[in-house]
Amino acid sequence: MLCQSCHKKQATLSYTEIKAGQARHRMLCEECALSQGLLSPMEAAISGLSDLLTQLMMELTDSGPARPDISCSRCGLSWSQFQKTGRLGCPGCYRDFSEKLEPLVMRIQHSDRHLGKPAKKAAVQLPVAGGQAVILKRQLNAAVEKEQFELAATLRDRLKVLESEQVRSRD
Amino acid sequence: MNPDDAGIIGLLQQPAGWTNAAGREAETILSSRVRLARNLQNYNFPGRCRESERREILDFSKDQALKVNYLNGASFFSLDGITKLGRRALEERRMTSSGPAEQLQAGVLISPEQNVSLMINEEDHLRLQSIFPGLDLLEAFRVADQVDDQLQERMEVAFSADRGFLTVCPSNLGTGLRASVLMHLPALAMSEKMDGLMEDISQKGIVARGAYGEGSRVKANLFQFSNRTSLGKSELEIVEEVEQAARSLQSEENKQRDDLWSRSRPELEDRVFRARAILSQARVLSMEEFLSLWSAVRLGISLGLVTIPKLADLNRMLISMQPAHLQFACDRTLDATQEEIERADRVRAMFS
Numbered sequence: 001m002l003c004q005s006c007h008k009k010q011a012t013l014s015y016t017e018i019k020a021g022q023a024r025h026r027m028l029c030e031e032c033a034l035s036q037g038l039l040s041p042m043e044a045a046i047s048g049l050s051d052l053l054t055q056l057m058m059e060l061t062d063s064g065p066a067r068p069d070i071s072c073s074r075c076g077l078s079w080s081q082f083q084k085t086g087r088l089g090c091p092g093c094y095r096d097f098s099e100k101l102e103p104l105v106m107r108i109q110h111s112d113r114h115l116g117k118p119a120k121k122a123a124v125q126l127p128v129a130g131g132q133a134v135i136l137k138r139q140l141n142a143a144v145e146k147e148q149f150e151l152a153a154t155l156r157d158r159l160k161v162l163e164s165e166q167v168r169s170r171d
Numbered sequence: 172m173n174p175d176d177a178g179i180i181g182l183l184q185q186p187a188g189w190t191n192a193a194g195r196e197a198e199t200i201l202s203s204r205v206r207l208a209r210n211l212q213n214y215n216f217p218g219r220c221r222e223s224e225r226r227e228i229l230d231f232s233k234d235q236a237l238k239v240n241y242l243n244g245a246s247f248f249s250l251d252g253i254t255k256l257g258r259r260a261l262e263e264r265r266m267t268s269s270g271p272a273e274q275l276q277a278g279v280l281i282s283p284e285q286n287v288s289l290m291i292n293e294e295d296h297l298r299l300q301s302i303f304p305g306l307d308l309l310e311a312f313r314v315a316d317q318v319d320d321q322l323q324e325r326m327e328v329a330f331s332a333d334r335g336f337l338t339v340c341p342s343n344l345g346t347g348l349r350a351s352v353l354m355h356l357p358a359l360a361m362s363e364k365m366d367g368l369m370e371d372i373s374q375k376g377i378v379a380r381g382a383y384g385e386g387s388r389v390k391a392n393l394f395q396f397s398n399r400t401s402l403g404k405s406e407l408e409i410v411e412e413v414e415q416a417a418r419s420l421q422s423e424e425n426k427q428r429d430d431l432w433s434r435s436r437p438e439l440e441d442r443v444f445r446a447r448a449i450l451s452q453a454r455v456l457s458m459e460e461f462l463s464l465w466s467a468v469r470l471g472i473s474l475g476l477v478t479i480p481k482l483a484d485l486n487r488m489l490i491s492m493q494p495a496h497l498q499f500a501c502d503r504t505l506d507a508t509q510e511e512i513e514r515a516d517r518v519r520a521m522f523s
């Protein structure tokens with residue numbers, strides 16, 4: 001059930017209040033319980049309220065919508081989608097959302113500078129996303145050129161399946 | 172048992188490395204764990220990949236990881252290939268997290284000693300974990316760091332000079348490091364000092380949470396402490412901060428134990444011996460009751476009141492008495508009552 005104080009979050013704690021000899025049961029979410037002094041700091045700490053993800057989600061809720069909404073040019077994720085989940089879509093999101101992300105990262109991490117180890121240069125040749133689609137297209141062109149129409153039809157079907165998966169994962 | 176889970180049985184029969192109770196300070200600190208989050212530069216994050224791309228990531232990362240130290244000879248489990256029960260057993264071992272379970276093309280590699288694991292296509296492309304018994308965060312970090320270096324020689328990871336390793340959630344940004352210790356604090360949890368201590372360590376940037384039990388109900392007095400932020404500090408600084416917090420909590424816990432021993436020894440002994448009596452005689456035992464008695468007996472072992480079972484056996488029971496492990500151990504599906512009877516039988520056997 002929903003919290004009986006904010007009517008927004010899921011209630012996870014139940015309280016019995018005694019007022020003027022009358023017992024009253026209330027279901028509250030942890031934030032409300034904490035703000036009303038019903039949770040001790042220890043209980044709040046161990047309920048995970050102090051972790052970064054929780055804080056991130058609260059910051060995101062407060063940060064207001066981007067007008068107009070912006071999207072990542074690489075993966076298509078919109079800022080409003082990110083606000084709902086707290087999850088970015090690809091490494092490119094950090095670049096395309098940098099203006100909105102910067103103050104957010106600063107508030108939750110208390111820093112905007114990496115001081116840990118640097119990345120290593122990979123020595124191995126890497127696969128590229130969509131590699132399979134690229135290879136299929138190349139094979140398809142070759143098949144058409146060689147007039148291998150049956151093979152071309154099979155390859156076209158497989159490409160369609162790949163592309164429909166892409167559409168599904170984008171919505 | 173479901174044939175899909177055949178591969179898991181062997182894993183479950185071996186004790187998890189972190190339960191050894193061999194490390195330093197094992198009486199209060201059960202394990203030290205380091206986790207590094209990494210993503211491949213050339214792919215969208217798992218939640219925004221096509222299934223075929225996730226397949227590529229899984230196959231590629233698995234092949235590469237099997238060539239690096241600690242993970243050569245690792246067992247691989249496809250998380251969509253095993254049953255829900257199998258996945259639960261891996262969570263009970265703390266080898267995987269209870270992430271998005273329905274996500275397809277996810278898997279985990281587990282080293283032969285079960286101290287290093289690599290989750291693929293969970294929230295991030297790669298989540299490398301290294302876990303050691305007792306207080307040994309530095310060693311856990313050294314191992315994870317070495318595996319990470321070798322992995323990075325084989326794959327280009329998403330990284331920016333300013334922001335470090337790029338992660339799905341900005342809360343893991345930078346080092347991608349989460350260092351945590353699992354602590355048993357029965358004496359502190361009874362005392363009034365606990366609230367103040369939790370506030371102190373929270374101010375030092377350490378997050379506390381109950382290791383078992385949801386919300387604000389901590390079971391077995393088991394707490395997990397980890398770093399709150401992952402950016403703006405070096406890996407060693409982060410590890411050092413968590414280690415220091417663990418040491419100070421440990422010394423507070425020991426002080427509290429001494430205090431209890433000198434002030435209220437009869438009550439303390441009563442608590443320990445009653446718990447041992449129930450565990451060695453019970454015929455039906457819920458997980459909840461087991462955990463709370465487990466805590467008292469564990470305290471009794473470190474006070475020298477209980478000699479059987481040993482600390483390591485008790486640590487192992489924390490895993491082996493959980494629901495999925497019990498079902499695998501007796502090789503059949505158990506309803507709630509059968510599970511509690513089975514647990515009682517197995518716990519009794521450990522006390523004789």
Ligand SMILES: [Zn+2]
Binds near residue numbers: 005007009028031032
């Ligand atoms: Zn509320």
Ligand SMILES: [Zn+2]
Binds near residue numbers: 074
């Ligand atoms: Zn993106």
